[in-house]
Amino acid sequence: MDVNLARTFLVVAETGSFVDTARKLNITQSTVSARIKGLEDLLGRPLFTRSKSGAELTGAGELFQKHALAMVRVWQQAQLQVSLADQHPEHVSVGAPMSLWGGFLLKWVTGLRVQIPGIAVSATAGTSPMLSQRLIEGTLDLAIMYRPSPPPGLTIEHLFDEEFVLVSSAKPSTRRGVNDYLLVDWGADFLQDHAAAFPEHANPAISLDLGPMGLDYLLANECSGYFPARMVRKLIARGRVREPKRARKFVYPVYMVYPETRNEEAYEPILRGLRRAAAKLG
Template sequence: MDITLARTFLEVSASGSFISAAERLHLTQTAVSARIRTLEEQLGRRLFVRNKAGARLTTAGERFVQHATTLVQVWEQARQHVALPPGREEGVSLGGELSLWHPLLADWLIWMHRACPDIALRAEVDSPMRLLDRVHEGSLDIAVLYNPPQRPDLISELLVEERLVMVTTAPDGAMNPAQYVFVDWGPSFAANHQAAFPELSNPPVSISLGPLALTYLLSVGGSGYFRIGTAQPFLADGRLRLVKDAPEFSWSAYAVYARRQEGHVIERVRHGLRAVATAYDEPQHGDDIGSRPTVRGGKQRKGANRRG
C-alpha cells in the first residue's frame, strides 16, 4: 500500500475534515478525496462518513487507525536508517516551534555536533500540533514545544521553566496603556492576560515574536511581558523596570517523544537538550533576547520573588 494513502487517512482522521487535511497536506480537497477513495477500494471498506460537520470514522476506519499509524512509523524508521550518510551510525530527527530555535535549539545542534559526531541530524520547524502529530506517527523522533497538551502515548519532559514578567521603559516603573505592547506568548497567556487586564484587550501594538517585541520596546518605549532571564540584563542596566504589582506567568518548554523511542540515541539527544537548557535557563546577555514561550497551566502570581 502507498504510504501516502496511510498518511492522508491519518490526517483526515486527526482533523475530522477533508478540507483541513487538504490544507495541512498542501493538496486540493479533490486529491485528498481521491486518495481516501483509493484506500477504501483497496481495503474493501468505507472508512469515513462525510457530513456537514466534517468526516467521521466508520467502525472499519477506527480499526484501521492503529494499522495506518504503524505503517507510517515503520516506513519512517526504515527510511531514516537506510538513508544514513557514510560515517554516521545512527540518525535522529528533531522539530521545534519557530522561536525556540534561537538560542535553545541552535545551541543543541552545536552540542550534538561536538558530543555526538556519529549521529546524523535532521532539524525542522513546524506548528505545535503538527509536531505532536509527527512524533506520534513516527516521522519525527522528538519535538521541543512550549506547554504541550498531554497525550497518553507521548512523554513530555520539562526542559526549562521560568517566569514572564511585565517590564517598562518608564522611569517611574508605571505602565502606560497607550504604549502597551502585547506579546503573543500563546493561548493560555492570552486568556490569563485578558482576565488580568481586560482594559488592554485592544492594545495599540501586538507582536507575535519576543525578540522583535523587545527590540521595538527598547527603541520606542512602552511596556510588555518578557522572560525574566531575557529582561534581566536590561533591568540591571536600568533600561527596563519591573511594573509594580503586575501578575507574573510561568514559562515552560518541553521535550516530547514517543514511549517507543526510549533508547540510547534519544537519551543522548535528551542529555544534550538538558545540557543546553541549563545554560538557557540562566539570565541571557543583552544581545540574546529570547523567544516565544507559552505559560504553563495559566498560573500567575502577584509580586513573587522579584529580581533585578
C-alpha cells in the first residue's frame, strides 16, 4: 500500500475536512478524495462519513487509524535508518518514560556511543502501552519501562527497582501547607498510588507533567514533592534538599523489553551496557 494513502487518511481524521487536508498536504481536494476512495476500495469498507460539515470516521475508520499510524511510523523509521546507513552502520531506537531518561538513560546513551562509536541512537519518550505497540510494529528496538505487560514475542528483563522519595527544598523550620506541594506526573501507576495515599493532594497548587524538569522548579521554589531517589541522592547529601523522616516511599520495578527474535550479535553489547548502567544505580 502507498504510504501516502495512510498519511492522507490520518490528516483527514485529524482535521475532519478534505479541504483542510488538501491545504495541509499542499495537494488538490480531488487528490485527497481519490486517495481516500482508493484506500476504501482496498479495504472494502467506507472509512469516513461525508457531510456538509466535514468528514467523520466510521467504525472501520477508527479501527484502521492505529494501523495507519503504524504504517507511517514504520516508513519513517525505514527512511531514517537508510539515511544513516552510510555514516552510521549501526542504529538503535530506544523508548522509555520521561522519568527514566533524566539521570539514567541519557548517561547510558553517552556510554553506548563511547562503547560503539559508529552507532546512531534514536530516543523517544512515551507511555508503556505506546512503547509496547511500537516494539510490536518494529519502530522501536528496545524499551525501558515500569511494570510492562508486553504481548507474546517480546522479552522482559528486570533492571532495577525505582524508588520515589519525598524531598523538600523548604527550610526545616518553615511550616508548609498543601499549597506548597508539587505533584509531578511520574506515570499512571504512580498517580494512582499517590492519589490513594494522599487524598489531601488531589488538587495541588502545582502539577507538572514534565518529569525530571520538575526538579528545577523544586530547587527554585520552597516546596516538596516526589522524585526518583537516584535523581536527588546527591542533592540530599549536599543539603540542597532534605528528605523528611518517615515519609511514604513508592517503589516500581523497571524492565527492559526487546524482541524475542533478534540479532544476538548486535543486541547483546547494547543490553550488556544497559545492565551495567542499571547496576551502578545501587
